Amino acid sequence: MPSISLELKTAMSDSAAEVERLMALLLPETGMAEQKLFDSMRYGALGGGKRLRPFLVMSSAKLFGVSDKAATRTAAAVEFIHCYSLIHDDLPAMDNSDLRRGKPTVHKAFDDATAVLAGDALLTYAFEILADRETHEDPNVRCNLVTALSRAAGSTGMVGGQMLDLIAETTPLDIGAITRLQRMKTGELIAFSCEAGAILGKAQPPQRQALRAFAHDLGLAFQIIDDLLDAEGSEARTGKSVGRDEKAGKATFVSILGHERARAQANLLADQAVRHLGIFEGRAKNLEQVARFVVERDF
């Protein structure tokens, strides 16, 4: 297996640094009495993570000549949604995780109530950012972003998937049900990230559809590898609690397919994802490489 190219590594860390700068600016240290809320939001959102979703936004935006400002703000909004979901997911009432990105989780570093509020505030803020004139001059584009992100993040997407994930702890799922669960839980937000460039750049429908198809395969491949890392990985390498699915007796791609077939399936999906990018005639190098990265990563 070839290792991740230096080119992709540089592109990803440049994009992560750019989005991180904006995220820090968007989360001010107010010095007001409620500063603890902003501290917990910053703690949960800044200084960590692969920033995969922002990279997908930035890469898809580049395909359509979208301004850096529009792309970075949209990337920050998506990442705030992702971070809020991790904060709530880690709560004792949910996954009860103590470790995330190599640090104590938000409810460990602060307290449960503050973690609930930090998540709520980040979620709300994502929509404030998207609806702001600063994000795009065309209000139709801003509305389209809010619509697409809310659908991807809400009951028909990520939150619905998390509900299914809870149900999976007590109800055995078959491979079809797990695929639907993962499409909702992680796939929809990844799909939004890839489509965001097309929304911002008012792309033609076939291009937007190609990005959506790419994202769906990418998201599934990503999740299969996540399951493999959870089953095989170490906390030191992944920076989060591992072995949780097995302990919870939860059906995953790995528990149903076995390690080898799961990895083969992830590779197949990555190949398929790349083929959807054909419509861009070689201009989507970043996205092609990210599909490779997703199945080759060990963290």
Add this chain to the structure above:
Amino acid sequence: MPSISLELKTAMSDSAAEVERLMALLLPETGMAEQKLFDSMRYGALGGGKRLRPFLVMSSAKLFGVSDKAATRTAAAVEFIHCYSLIHDDLPAMDNSDLRRGKPTVHKAFDDATAVLAGDALLTYAFEILADRETHEDPNVRCNLVTALSRAAGSTGMVGGQMLDLIAETTPLDIGAITRLQRMKTGELIAFSCEAGAILGKAQPPQRQALRAFAHDLGLAFQIIDDLLDAEGSEARTGKSVGRDEKAGKATFVSILGHERARAQANLLADQAVRHLGIFEGRAKNLEQVARFVVERDF
């Protein structure tokens, strides 16, 4: 003190029924594997509450000839935000309340994890509803709604106020700090509800400002009465746990001002609220009456 007029009672229950019908339509029973999520959202959002915020939206919208559909959808979005905040507020990690609107709270009727997700989903859904073309033909209006609601509901508004409320359990607050806390915690969402009509109807700035000033006085009066009901009320009458502030040793308007001065202050605020409506030359009867209702209610 005059009792609440029959006219207002009828107007409030008509508006509540209309918004409730739409809320029920917006929260479908999907029959999918994640149905439990929708059940908990319906449980937390439907069949109860004074629907004060929707009534404010509907009443302010009438001042500017806004369509019923636009007003009702906006009212539903605000109420979903209000209901999500109650669901999260009632969690064991937060206020740990077992009773709400005379029924077990969402985490009691379902479980803590489902309550977290139901709140997240309702919050997200509010923005999906506002950004939808169905709410208003003008995308600028829809963006303005999303912007105003997210600011009212997020870290600079309701969630920030809830953080202050938590801090108030261990830090003594003076009357200025309590006023700021309540403006954020309940005032901003009430202000949005009153301004929503002006946003939907593209009203002139002085009219929007008058509604905002009205709402700020109304919100504070509302909160003082809430504190009084918490201190004096019974669970049977209010349908929720009472005496919580005193038990928590929390400073409130009542603990600082005493019962009599608190009530006098609420009445003063209600008078002041009504005066801000002068600009509408008697056309804002519903809002005038609601200011009276807020200080006269016993639930």
